[in-house]
Amino acid sequence: QKEVEQNSGPLSVPEGAIASLNCTYSDRGSQSFFWYRQYSGKSPELIMSIYSNGDKEDGRFTAQLNKASQYVSLLIRDSQPSDSATYLCAASYGGSQGNLIFGKGTKLSVKP
Amino acid sequence: EPEVTQTPSHQVTQMGQEVILRCVPISNHLYFYWYRQILGQKVEFLVSFYNNEISEKSEIFDDQFSVERPDGSNFTLKIRSTKLEDSAMYFCASSPNPGEPNEKLFFGSGTQLSVL
Numbered sequence: 001q002k003e004v005e006q007n008s009g010p011l012s013v014p015e016g017a018i019a020s021l022n023c024t025y026s027d028r029g030s031q032s033f034f035w036y037r038q039y040s041g042k043s044p045e046l047i048m049s050i051y052s053n054g055d056k057e058d059g060r061f062t063a064q065l066n067k068a069s070q071y072v073s074l075l076i077r078d079s080q081p082s083d084s085a086t087y088l089c090a091a092s093y094g095g096s097q098g099n100l101i102f103g104k105g106t107k108l109s110v111k112p
Numbered sequence: 113e114p115e116v117t118q119t120p121s122h123q124v125t126q127m128g129q130e131v132i133l134r135c136v137p138i139s140n141h142l143y144f145y146w147y148r149q150i151l152g153q154k155v156e157f158l159v160s161f162y163n164n165e166i167s168e169k170s171e172i173f174d175d176q177f178s179v180e181r182p183d184g185s186n187f188t189l190k191i192r193s194t195k196l197e198d199s200a201m202y203f204c205a206s207s208p209n210p211g212e213p214n215e216k217l218f219f220g221s222g223t224q225l226s227v228l
Contacts, residue, residue, distance in 0.1 A: 034217075043203055043219040044155060088155060098143050098207045098217050099168050102155040 002027040006103035019076040023089030030091040079110045116220035133189045135204030145205040
């Protein structure tokens with residue numbers, strides 16, 4: 001059974017702080033990993049994708065991948081109240097990068 | 113920015129009825145997907161569709177489900193005989209070519225299906 005596990009939170013950080021979100025995945029065959037943001041009642045919105053071990057930075061966001069540990073993380077620097085949402089970790093499987101297994105998500109709350 | 117559109121935004125149906133959820137993927141995209149999210153639960157993969165056929169499906173996608181691309185623009189999900197546990201938000205998604213690195217999956221805004 002392929003699984004992606006996340007701490008459901010809620011994770012509460014003050015405005016301007018670094019938020020650290022983590023996930024683990026079970027399928028060593030997964031090649032691509034994604035972080036989505038989902039506001040309540042809305043569709044997932046892609047924030048970051050990562051395919052290789054190491055760090056990938058995009059603005060205030062840094063994704064980290066460690067395939068040996070089957071671990072993916074997302075750091076959000078200078079957190080803003082508008083970052084308050086549920087963050088979904090996803091791993092691809094099968095022949096298509098669009099076939100994704102999602103974690104249940106970590107709810108992030110950024111306090112002004 | 114181009115977007116995936118889904119209709120209706122809300123659908124209420126009686127148990128045992130058939131429903132069709134409709135999606136218009138982004139026009140130059142080649143791969144189409146349906147996902148669902150039961151309230152408070154994970155987003156779950158249902159099916160992927162490419163070149164007018166199903167390329168992969170999950171265990172959830174049983175004989176009660178079917179997908180179709182009836183013309184050059186629409187992509188539909190049919191649930192033949194709805195059950196209470198089919199109540200969920202259904203997301204359509206499309207991608208130009210997910211085999212390429214950095215290709216993005218575009219999600220529609222979803223159809224909330226309520227089975228009574």
